[in-house]
Amino acid sequence: MARPNDDVAALLQEYADLVQISGGDAFKARAYEKAARAIGGHHTDVSTLDARALRDIPNVGRSIADKVAAYLTTGTMPEVEQARARIPDGVRRLMAIPTLGPKKALTLYETLGISSVPALREAIEAERLRDLKGFGPKTEENILHGIDVLQASGGRVRLAQAAETAEAVVAALTAIDGCERCTWAGSLRRMRETVGDLDILVAARRSAPFMDALTRLPHVAETLAHGTKKTSVRTTDGLQIDLRVVPPGSWGAALIYFTGSKAHNIRIRERAVRHKLKLSEYGLFHTETGRKIAARTEEDVYRRLGLPWIPPTLREDRGEVAAALRGELPVTVTDADIRGDLHTHTDLTDGLASLEDMVDAAARRGLEYYAVTDHAPDLVMQRMTDEKALAQRDAVRALDGRHRGMRLLHGTELNIDPDGGVDWDAEFLAGFDVCVASVHSHFRQSRDALTRRLVRACENPHVHIIGHPTTRILGKREPVDADLDAVFAAAARTGTALEINSHPNRLDLNDENILRAKRHGVKFAIDTDAHSVRDLEYHRFGVGTAQRGWLTTDDVINTWPLPRLLRHLDGTGTTR
Missing domain, CATH: 3.30.460.10 (Beta Polymerase, domain 2)
Known part of the structure; x- marks a missing residue:
């Protein structure tokens, strides 16, 4: 049940892909890609807007606005229908494979007649692609990896x-x-x-x-x-x-039963059996008499099993029942605990909204501090310069105080280069309030190289947070192959926070890595990596992931009051 914005964004992105497949104008394809991103991230329901109002959305020009308005009225976009008719269905199916671009998909179809994922895997295993221009063993390896990533999603x-x-x-x-x-x-x-x-x-x-x-x-x-x-x-x-x-009287038992997980439910049913009780979706019953003992609320059922209420995000049979019996369940971080966002973007680089709009939206969410961290110059396509960064700093300082109770911080998202270095020298970096450093390229370095790269970034005295540490994109890109325990140890030693990126395409770090990193003593930052006003709503997904990793407010630096956070940023760790 997608939002109208998401439907329109998907349609425009599909058209951009179809233009690329057919060898059409690259500028036109890029224009539709930008419009798709802008509409998908726009906070207002586009079905309520006419063509004139649609043109007010950044990167949506007159021609695209008119097409979108017509689509919202008629349910069709003739240009897309015509492009679909020209491109075989099989090519579009192949394009779902990460790492396989539209032109290569069309080549496979036209040259070898490949129109399905199983047929493509079979052709690679038979080495039928190697004689095609632009294909080779490395390309085959990348495509196979993409197929594995696609199939691993399992329709979820x-x-x-x-x-x-x-x-x-x-x-x-x-x-x-x-x-x-x-x-x-x-x-x-x-x-x-x-x-x-x-x-x-x-x-x-x-x-x-x-x-x-x-x-x-x-x-x-x-x-x-x-x-x-x-x-x-x-x-x-x-x-x-x-x-x-x-039945209303069975609500609590049913909620426990259908929340799961299966392993957690088995664990508490075993506990019921030891107490000569039977637990089902209808209630907790005495085995011999059949008398219902508890069912109306989850708290009642857990209490009659000798347990405190266990938060749903912990119900994975990772020791939560034993911890509950010992009185050691953590009081996990909640949405209400989040005081600020330390990783966000504006339209100065690849964001969709202006600095003023992002700041106003953060204030509406009740944040106590908010950092603007646009991309640094080594990500060349974002066209950042020293002058632009300094001008934005002046703009941030001028806006600070616009909303009482919210402090603005000027930061940057640095690029961790293949050797672990980052954009800008130490003197320039010292002028930022907060520096996030992320891997944006060279994802397939060796395990040792990637590990050294991330450890060196942690050791940089001006890096406060490692952004989306494993770089994964769900369903599209696997995590980098690094020795994460070595990275976690370095982050703990240097006091560098590791990000829990709340964007639902990333959720990076994931819950299992959070549990591992927490055992090393790592601190975390739950950030949205917002590129639009709407993205600021994503904090709840990062919080849920942090809960699954058993994190408390002491573990998460952007739950701390501003003075404590600033002290942490100013003098973090033993190597700073």
């Missing part, structure tokens, strides 16, 4: 897409008469980075109105099952939604 959707759909479904079902409670459960409630099926739970005395309503929701493509206890549908974007309606 990213956290933000699942959350957006779940919020729409819950809002619709909550409005139905007789609904006493409604929420999502499953892996979304546990804030896993991807979601297979969406579990929705309703507490009501009659199930039929809710089961019927689910099948009639917008963007439901097909009904997979329709019953009194469970109904399943699939949306137009391929996400399966499973709805269960339970």
Whole structure:
């Protein structure tokens, strides 16, 4: 159930890809790519805008605005339909493979007749690509890696897409008469980075109105099952939604049961058995008498099992039950604990909104401090210069105080070069309030080289945060192959924070790496890496990931009051 903005953005991006495949004007393709990004990141629902208002969105010119306005009225964009007709379906399927560009996809189709992922893998294994111009063993290796990344996603959707759909479904079902409670459960409630099926739970005395309503929701493509206890549908974007309606008196037990994880549920059911009890989605029962002991709230059920309430993000059977029994469950960081954002961008580089718009949006979110960290000059396509950075610093200083209670910080996102160096010399870097350093290139260096590269960046006295440390992009790029324990040890030794990048395409570091890094004594920064006003909403996904890594406010530097944060930035670690 995508936003209209996302639908339009996907359509414009598809058209840009089709233009590239057909060998069309590269400038035209780039214009549509920019418009797709701008509309996807725009905070206003584009279906409420006319062509004139659409032109006010950066990178959306008159021609594209007119096409979008017509699409929102008619549901079609003739230019895209015509381009689709010229490009075989098989080529578009191949383009889903990370590392395989549109022109190579077209070459494979026209030369070898390859129109599916299995056929491509078979052709590579038979070494049929090696005689094609522009292909070779290294290209084959990259394509195979891309196929593995694509297939590893297993049809799962990213956290933000699942959350957006779940919020729409819950809002619709909550409005139905007789609904006493409604929420999502499953892996979304546990804030896993991807979601297979969406579990929705309703507490009501009659199930039929809710089961019927689910099948009639917008963007439901097909009904997979329709019953009194469970109904399943699939949306137009391929996400399966499973709805269960339970009696209000069983709400807590059902919420535990359907939140999972399977391993956590087995663990607490084993505990129930040891106490001669039986736990199901309907309640906690005495085994011999069948008498219901607890069911109405999660807290009641956990308490009768001798446990405190365990947050959903911890229910992965990673020792949370044992920690609860010892009274050692962490009080994990929450959205309300986030005081600031230390990694954001504006339209000075690759952001979509102006400095003023980003600052105003941060103030509306109630942040106490906010850092602008546009890209540094070694990322050449962003065209940053010393003069632009200094001019932006003046603009940030002038805006500081515009919103009472929010301090503005001027920073930069540096590029970690292949040897571990960064843009600008020490004297210039000393003028920034905060420096994020990230790997943006040379992702396939050797393990030793990547490890040295990241460790050296941690040891730079002007680097405060390592941005998206493993560089992964979900479904598109695997994490770099580095000795992360060595990197975590270096970060802990130098006091360099490691980022939990909240963008749902990244969620980097992930929960397992956070747990490992925490054992080394690392501090973290939960940042949005926002490139638009809308991206500032992504903090909640980073917080959920941090919770899964058992982090507390003491672990996360942007939950600290400003004076403590500034002391940390000014004199971090033993090597600074």
